[in-house]
Amino acid sequence: MSQHSRDLSRRRLLLGGAALGAGTFLTACTSNEAQPTQAQTKDVAAGGNAAPGEKVVIGFSAPAADHGWIAAITNNAKAQAATYTDVEFKSVEAGADAAAQRAALSTLIAQKPQVIVLLPHDGKELNAFGLEAMAAGIPVVNLDRAFPDARAYRTQIKGDNYGMGVAAAAYIIAQMKARGVSSPVIGEIPGIDSLELTQERSKGFADTLNAAGFKVQRRVPAEFTADTGQRAASQLLQALPKLDALWNHDDDQGIGVLAAANQAGRKEFIMVGGAGSKKAMGDIQTDNTPLKATVTYSPSMASSAISLARLIGQNKGMADLVELQVPKELVLASETITKENASKYLKFGF
Structure with missing residues (x-):
């Protein structure tokens, strides 16, 4: 099976769970059912960086929300964007593979968003798009699957x-x-x-x-x-x-x-x-x-990515940091449950 085919869905929408004897089939519920998990968002308090400012159009693309983790990524991104009155959220379909996502993202560039948040099918294969967007003056927040070239993104946020x-x-x-x-x-x-x-x-x-x-x-x-x-x-x-x-x-x-x-x-x-x-x-x-x-x-990293994209679009930094700009890279710690x-x-x- 090709990498594109395998990467069509990082994990499929599952209807199955525990095995029940020989000839087992999967029946228990997984993390992605008809009712989506409540989105992981950050409350927007009054004042500071959260205060309404210049409108920011944020473009977004991630692989199809056909399993729990990816569904949560898209759900979190949409929900976090909705907490801001100064954010317009534009999502484009990722398609079946990296090539299809690349084509969809080209149409997004034509709409001239201020910032793009992107979880690519494959970071290496979408690296050229990151370079193109950055060259066009559209900062890219690279989510989860890393672009190998640091010039292809303004900020990268991923798990450890x-x-x-x-x-x-x-x-x-x-x-x-x-x-x-x-x-x-x-x-x-x-x-x-x-x-x-x-x-x-x-x-x-x-x-x-x-x-x-x-x-x-x-x-x-x-x-x-x-x-x-x-x-x-x-x-x-x-x-x-x-x-x-x-x-x-x-x-x-x-x-x-x-x-x-x-x-x-x-x-x-x-x-x-x-x-x-x-x-x-x-x-x-x-x-x-x-x-x-x-x-x-x-998958809360998607919520954070939207917040960071908004700050980048408004030319703001992170309020609790001395630096004037959003950091180049953020890596979330892996905790043991x-x-x-x-x-x-x-x-x-x-």
């Missing part, structure tokens, strides 16, 4: 992918030491392997495990969907008759991972998820599956 791997490994290391397991068998199920963000996550995981004298015994990529997560987990579990710990990069694909584990009758390992969906947090709280923790990659603190994070889940 390397830090996700570090956090997942740190939790597993602590659990293995607490259980007295000196040579644990550790598995890993990443998402789309061709994406830089996936590679960064795996590197953070491997580097941290190696520093503790541990390593990944088996790594089987999925594609950020429940069905591919189930297939990858089935392969991994067959290859490892004994498993102590597993890191699955994405909570939507984790639904399929848990389905495969249930079908195989495998409960001897602990599992760490990724991103922070409401379903994953619920499973962690209930504590009746191998999933014991998840590491965050919050466990049974002990899940209740605090539920409102941020997607």
Whole structure:
């Protein structure tokens, strides 16, 4: 399958969840149902930078909202824009792949927005568009999937992918030491392997495990969907008759991972998820599956991207900083959610 085809949906709209015996099918609800999760927005207080100012037209594009995390990205962006009376929000369809998104964005440039907020299908393939927009005098806020050329964006905001791997490994290391397991068998199920963000996550995981004298015994990529997560987990579990710990990069694909584990009758390992969906947090709280923790990659970054785009369009800085301009890059920390603190994070889940 081509990268474009695989990247059509970082995770599909899922109708499935837990596995139910042989011939399993996915039936439980995922993070993206008919009713969208309440958007993660920042209250706009009176005065300061939040006070109404010059009107800013913000163009926006992200891959189709056909799964929980991407749906939350678009939902958050729209909702945050609506909190400002001086923001006009113009969204264009991303299309099926990077080429289609590039064509749609060309029509957006012709509308001359003050700023563009863009989550690209693929940062490398859309880098040329970022350069074009910047050259046309339209600042670009690059969201999540990084452009390789710093000249292609005015500001970049993303999650800490390397830090996700570090956090997942740190939790597993602590659990293995607490259980007295000196040579644990550790598995890993990443998402789309061709994406830089996936590679960064795996590197953070491997580097941290190696520093503790541990390593990944088996790594089987999925594609950020429940069905591919189930297939990858089935392969991994067959290859490892004994498993102590597993890191699955994405909570939507984790639904399929848990389905495969249930079908195989495998409960001897602990599992760490990724991103922070409401379903994953619920499973962690209930504590009746191998999933014991998840590491965050919050779609609230889209809300922040809109706020930053507004400030850039109005030639303002961030009120609490001494600097006159919005920073070039912001990286959100990856936090670890466990049974002990899940209740605090539920409102941020997607």
